[in-house]
Amino acid sequence: MVDSKTFWDKMAPKYAASQMRSVEDYEHTLARTLSYLTPDMRVLEMGCGTGTTALRLAPHVLAFVGTDQSSEMIRIAREKAEEAGIGNAEFRVLGAAESAQLDEGFDVVMGYNLFHLVPDVEAVIDDVYKRLKPGGLLISKTPCLADKAFGWKRFLVKAILPLMKLIGKAPDVRLWRLEHVDRLIADAGFETVEAGNFPAISRYIVARKTA
Numbered sequence: 001m002v003d004s005k006t007f008w009d010k011m012a013p014k015y016a017a018s019q020m021r022s023v024e025d026y027e028h029t030l031a032r033t034l035s036y037l038t039p040d041m042r043v044l045e046m047g048c049g050t051g052t053t054a055l056r057l058a059p060h061v062l063a064f065v066g067t068d069q070s071s072e073m074i075r076i077a078r079e080k081a082e083e084a085g086i087g088n089a090e091f092r093v094l095g096a097a098e099s100a101q102l103d104e105g106f107d108v109v110m111g112y113n114l115f116h117l118v119p120d121v122e123a124v125i126d127d128v129y130k131r132l133k134p135g136g137l138l139i140s141k142t143p144c145l146a147d148k149a150f151g152w153k154r155f156l157v158k159a160i161l162p163l164m165k166l167i168g169k170a171p172d173v174r175l176w177r178l179e180h181v182d183r184l185i186a187d188a189g190f191e192t193v194e195a196g197n198f199p200a201i202s203r204y205i206v207a208r209k210t211a
């Protein structure tokens with residue numbers, strides 16, 4: 001079994017070249033997210049991958065920090081930022097646990113297609129809560145591969161995932177139902193502002209730090 005960092009380093013070029021599964025769902029996610037962003041905001045995106053989302057959102061805020069444990073993902077994100085001439089986005093090689101401890105006055109922290117991959121994710125979300133500004137937002141989207149919305153495929157995933165992991169063809173991934181993500185975020189103290197499933201197996205949540 002390969003460790004998570006090695007898995008995603010190897011995956012990076014393929015991930016960068018891959019087609020979006022549903023452009024419509026992705027654009028809807030971006031539109032909903034953009035509706036919360038203002039030009040004075042400082043934003044952190046954990047697990048930013050090759051920076052596709054970061055580069056779409058950065059022009060709408062003051063400063064954008066993208067982090068990822070994979071140095072290959074970050075290398076590609078930096079290249080793409082330079083090519084696109086985006087000057088207010090910075091990319092750092094940093095795990096989610098360390099990213100959640102950054103004390104840089106972020107107004108918004110994001111994680112897309114990330115939380116189900118992070119060990120001890122409860123502690124990570126607790127740390128995000130502690131360091132966000134009061135009124136700050138956590139915006140996330142998480143595939144829930146054990147949800148009934150995934151139909152019969154959820155049984156297939158459960159059956160073959162251990163083998164795929166063993167031969168290095170799948171990352172370490174938690175199989176959750178949609179409601180698990182709501183609980184995870186609420187348990188850290190956040191108040192949900194908006195939630196939706198687009199696509200049906202992915203839970204999108206915008207949550208506010210109230211205290």
Ligand SMILES: C[S@@+](CC[C@H](N)C(=O)[O-])C[C@H]1O[C@@H](n2cnc3c(N)ncnc32)[C@H](O)[C@@H]1O
Binds near residue numbers: 094
């Ligand atoms: C499925 S990709 C998602 C990338 C991007 N957020 C997106 O939606 O396209 C998962 C990313 O999370 C990163 N990742 C996985 N576990 C992580 C962890 N514990 N800390 C930081 N990044 C992590 C991987 O390196 C990879 O770039």
